[in-house]
Amino acid sequence: MKTTRNTLLLWLAYGAILSFMASARAQQRTYCNPINIDYTYMIYNSYKDMSYRSGADPAVVKFRNAYYMFVTRSMGYWRSTDLNHWEFIVPEKWYFQGSNAPAAFNYRDSLLYVAGDPSGQMSILYTDNPKKGDWKATPGILTRLQDPALFIDDNDEAFVYWGSSNKFPIRAKKLEMADRFKPSEETYELFNLKPDEHGWERFGENHRDTILSGYIEGPWMTKHKDTYYLQYGAPGTEFDVYADGVYTSSSPLGPFEYAAHNPFSYKPGGFINGAGHGSTVVGPWETYWHFASMAVNVTVGWERRIGMFPTFFDKDGTMHSNTRFGDYPHHAPSVPHKNGSFTGWMLLxxxxxxxxxxxxxxxxxxxxxxxxxxxxxxxxxxxxxxxxxxxxxxxxxxxxxxxxxxxxxxxxxxxxxxxxxxxxxxxxxxxxxxxxxxxxxxxxxxxxxxxxxxxxxxxxxxxxxxxxxxxxxxxxxxxxxxxxxGSGKSPKAVKKGNIVRGKDRRTAMVSWDPVPKADGYNVLWGIAPDKLYSSWMVYGDNALDLRSLNTDQSYYFTIEAFNENGVSETSEVIKVK
Incomplete structure (x- = not known):
């Protein structure tokens, strides 16, 4: 009898553990990129019997106390109440091939608008119940658009931005909301890539391709205070350095000025790379989040995942995403006072x-x-x-x-x-x-x-x-x-970094003395000592060939070492003209 009782108690305890684990999963207060959603297996581009999942070009918007994420060719979309737990929605009506590089905009919490048909010709869809998905189409047709973005200003002026080309710039048209979103006759050419000046816009892995031109694509507009931040992706979705840059203006149609801190969303190095062609949304506690495409690129170049990064506007209005330890656990958006911050949990x-x-x-x-x-x-x-x-x-x-x-x-x-x-x-x-x-x-x-x-x-x-x-x-x-x-000590600090900017000012060779018992390093840089917003995680080396700098910009650098026990203090900040 005693043995039976003990066995029963053990099974009850084990059952309690499993019940607690299931409840804890539902209430997770941290997240880790790439985000864990049921990515769709692709039909488009699945040539030669190549089967692969992909999630890319996320358009995330808030609508009536929930968030909706529209992703390229996913045959539906996702819904969340906290930006951390997502449920896939199979809508009643939808693009039969799935939307391509979708656009979305919340109009005063009364209607949710979406666009992004694969053919480049599309109606703007709308609904007041995206959870149900009873989408209707506006009669007007937008033609010859790739990677659209919708934006309706506070005064009800509407715009569509678009671009996905290694030749043509980001362009825009005004839309007449009262006339079925009829586009203006005039097309506004806003800006294009300048790879001779902006190193990060160069094509290829680590921007190394000197023959092909990079792609400018995936615009997204965010209005913060009285400034318009028009974001764009470059240089190619399959690369480790896919990123988002931003231009700013006091008007939705410009003129636009290139931001000194660019790219603002950049995640090379580490387990999974890339932070481009995304969208920016205000999340819980009025904090900003940037959702972006991350490259897998095993089966085909279009094999991708979604990442989300806490995003900020500093006192000078500089837009920047925090991608430091960008694929390690971070506090979830719904966690007050900590949302988006690094947990300090190291890779064991x-x-x-x-x-x-x-x-x-x-x-x-x-x-x-x-x-x-x-x-x-x-x-x-x-x-x-x-x-x-x-x-x-x-x-x-x-x-x-x-x-x-x-x-x-x-x-x-x-x-x-x-x-x-x-x-x-x-x-x-x-x-x-x-x-x-x-x-x-x-x-x-x-x-x-x-x-x-x-x-x-x-x-x-x-x-x-x-x-x-x-x-x-x-x-x-x-x-x-x-x-x-871990149970040991964090590594000691990097004593001093050595940064040599090349004759080609888009590049810099960063090196440092290796630190004993370090697993890796973060190279941090930025446009001011208090704006070290960019980071590159380096494993197995004590040097970095950095090719993403802007020619007319001075930079500040520092380096930190890390291992399974923690992170070192940063090295002395070095200015490089």
């Missing part, structure tokens, strides 16, 4: 010993801990029981785990109902006794970039992932990222 799993139950040649276990979204582990089967075990080497306090699935030789196309991932992640101090950390064995959701907080207080050394179900023909994971607080 980087380059740690890892073993798997099986692996295909060329897709070995080490890919799971290398902080590279473009490399991945593939098991020999997708069956229940395939496992991964990571040795963190030291007991650590685990705070969150992110599992990033990959679509190796997948066979899925379009928006498919019922997709789901099921797995169990356990932790152990000695490798013998295991406790559940993340239990998704009864999960019914599609979670391709699943991020979960861990609320236990016990220190963990070993992490074990066990597969139960994946919707794809192969079990493939790019990285299992374990975050928390």
């Amino acid at each position: 799993s980087y380059k740690k010993p890892v073993s798997t139950s099986s692996a295909l040649k060329g897709h070995e276990a080490s890919n799971l801990v290398d902080e590279d979204v473009q490399t991945f582990w593939v098991a020999e089967s997708n069956k229940k029981g395939e496992q991964v075990e990571i040795d963190l080497l030291r007991p650590s306090l685990v705070k969150a785990i992110q599992v990033n699935y990959n679509d190796y030789n997948s066979n899925l196309y379009g928006k498919i109902e019922g997709l789901h991932h099921r797995y169990l992640i356990e932790g152990s101090l000695d490798g013998q006794r295991w406790m559940p950390l993340v239990d998704q064995r009864n999960n019914f959701k599609d979670v391709p970039n699943d991020y979960n907080e861990v609320h236990g207080k016990e220190k963990i050394r070993y992490i074990r992932y066990t597969n139960y179900h994946v919707p794809t023909p192969h079990l493939s994971v790019s990285d299992i990222r374990v975050f928390g607080l």
Whole structure:
């Protein structure tokens, strides 16, 4: 009887743990890029039987106390009440191919407008109930537009901006709201790329392509106080340096002035790169957030994810997004006083010993801990029981785990109902006794970039992932990222950086003496000592070939080191003319 009672108590305790974990997942107060939504499998551009998920060109707007996110060719859109937990909406009526580079605008909380048909010819859709999705179309047709953006000013003057070209500039037309959004005869040419002056607008990985021209695309208008901030993406969606810049004006049609701090949204380096072709929305607590495209670029260049970054306007009106530790856990938008700030949870799993139950040649276990979204582990089967075990080497306090699935030789196309991932992640101090950390064995959701907080207080050394179900023909994971607080010391500060600006003033070679026991570094720079808004995360090196500077701008630089235990003080700030 005693044994039966003890067993029952153990099962009740275990059930309580699982119930708490499920409740905690629903109430997560942190997030980690790329955001975890049920990205649609593409049909367009899925040539040669290449199956891949993608989410890009996000247009996020608030409408009647909820947020709506429209994403390229997703066969619907997402709804959230807190910018952190998203539900996919299958609308009653929608573009039959899905919207392409969509535009959205909330008109006085009475109507939500959307545009973005793949053909470049589109009606403007509208509804007063986007949760239902009973969209209606305005009779007027906008023609020959790519990557549109809608903006209605406080005085009810309406505008459409557009551009997706390596030749033509961002352009605009006035729209007559009272006349079915009839566009003006006049087209306003606003601005184009100037790669000879703006290093970040150059094409290619790390802006290295000297033959092809970059693309200017994805405009988005934000009015802050009395200034109009017209944002745009460059130089190409598939690159590690895809970014958003901004021009400002006192009028919706200009003239526009290039901002000294550009690009304002830039996220090279780290696990997943890119922060371009996005939108800016006022979130909870009246804080701004910039949603943008992040590059996966494994199957095809159009394979992408969505990232969100806290965004600010400083006392001088300088617009800037915070992408420092941009794919580490941050406090969620709904968390008062902390929203958007870095949690301080460090990466515990980087380059740690890892073993798997099986692996295909060329897709070995080490890919799971290398902080590279473009490399991945593939098991020999997708069956229940395939496992991964990571040795963190030291007991650590685990705070969150992110599992990033990959679509190796997948066979899925379009928006498919019922997709789901099921797995169990356990932790152990000695490798013998295991406790559940993340239990998704009864999960019914599609979670391709699943991020979960861990609320236990016990220190963990070993992490074990066990597969139960994946919707794809192969079990493939790019990285299992374990975050928390290590048991050692943070690295010492970088003593001094060395910055040599090239004859080509768009470039600078940044170098520094390596710091013992550092896993990586953040190079921080900006247009003033108190405006070090740009960052580049560097693993495995103590140098950075920076090619994204503006020729007529002086810059200030500093460097910080980090490891699994924390972040060092920054080095001395250096001015480079």
